[in-house]
Amino acid sequence: MIPPSSIKLSKHEALLQRLSEHHPPLYPMIYERYRRFDSGQTGEANLEYYLHQTQLTDLQLLNGLRIEKQYPFQIDWLVLGLGFRILLEVKNITGTIYFDPHSRQLIREKDDTKNIFPDPLFQVERQYVHLRNFLLSQNIKQLPTYTAAVFVNRNAELQLHDYPERHRIMIAQAIPSFIEKLASNHYAEISCSQNQQIASFLTNQHKEAFFPILEKYEIAWEDIIKGVRCPHCQQYAMKRDRMRWQCPLCGVRSANAHLQTLFELALLTENRITNKLAREFLQVASQDLIKKILNRSPLICIGKTKGAYYKHIDLIDYL
Numbered sequence: 001m002i003p004p005s006s007i008k009l010s011k012h013e014a015l016l017q018r019l020s021e022h023h024p025p026l027y028p029m030i031y032e033r034y035r036r037f038d039s040g041q042t043g044e045a046n047l048e049y050y051l052h053q054t055q056l057t058d059l060q061l062l063n064g065l066r067i068e069k070q071y072p073f074q075i076d077w078l079v080l081g082l083g084f085r086i087l088l089e090v091k092n093i094t095g096t097i098y099f100d101p102h103s104r105q106l107i108r109e110k111d112d113t114k115n116i117f118p119d120p121l122f123q124v125e126r127q128y129v130h131l132r133n134f135l136l137s138q139n140i141k142q143l144p145t146y147t148a149a150v151f152v153n154r155n156a157e158l159q160l161h162d163y164p165e166r167h168r169i170m171i172a173q174a175i176p177s178f179i180e181k182l183a184s185n186h187y188a189e190i191s192c193s194q195n196q197q198i199a200s201f202l203t204n205q206h207k208e209a210f211f212p213i214l215e216k217y218e219i220a221w222e223d224i225i226k227g228v229r230c231p232h233c234q235q236y237a238m239k240r241d242r243m244r245w246q247c248p249l250c251g252v253r254s255a256n257a258h259l260q261t262l263f264e265l266a267l268l269t270e271n272r273i274t275n276k277l278a279r280e281f282l283q284v285a286s287q288d289l290i291k292k293i294l295n296r297s298p299l300i301c302i303g304k305t306k307g308a309y310y311k312h313i314d315l316i317d318y319l
């Protein structure tokens, strides 16, 4: 199963695979976005390592939880203990970072340039308000809850001298002792199994943001590279031939080269694959043949009439 936080990344990956590098200025712009998501995810994975370093066995850790009741909100990391909870906002920026206690702005200096960001504690405090309201609406027991911002990039130098909230801003390495200290100050108010239930309830409530990637970047379907990619020579040239895919360029035959293609199509269409889209994308002319291929793939058919479409089962929980 795909972790939800990586779906947006996978959508960008699929788009970059299917967009000509000579599509200026979109290709470089989308590539840059992708690179940023990718490094964001590396940063969060880096933090995960430190979260698991705590000497506590009863914590539940949720990454990228996004709830879409009343107001959508997303939490980078939610730590659920038996007597306390923590919301963490992850920042993966480099350079010298200092906080202005008066304006509550974060100022980053790097290579002689200055960037200003909102105080990450503001962001995570807003998320806490939304989470608290959501838990209240679901009759889930409230526990003392803390918020903090974590800088995960080793090339960030934090200068926090005058910042009154500096104990809530830290580097990833400081996370285990931060959590252990909170744990030692709070008695368990719920049981381990109650905590597990809350974690799985919240996971089930997760809803991925609607992000139809082609529309968002205003990319025409005609500009998307079609075809089944050859697993050997990587060209989008495979042709259907006697129940297999055959590459006319290198001669390789494959039974399942279309599976990756269908997964990419699902990512590009918010998981809504029609017979017509599949025919165009796989470059198969026959409506009946594509129907056979779709029915034998890991897809679920929704509806029976003209408006029928397919959903990829690996994405069905999210899209």
Ligand SMILES: [Zn+2]
Pocket (backbone or CB within 6 Å): 230, 231, 232, 233, 234, 235, 247, 248, 249, 250, 251, 252
């Ligand atoms: Zn080939």
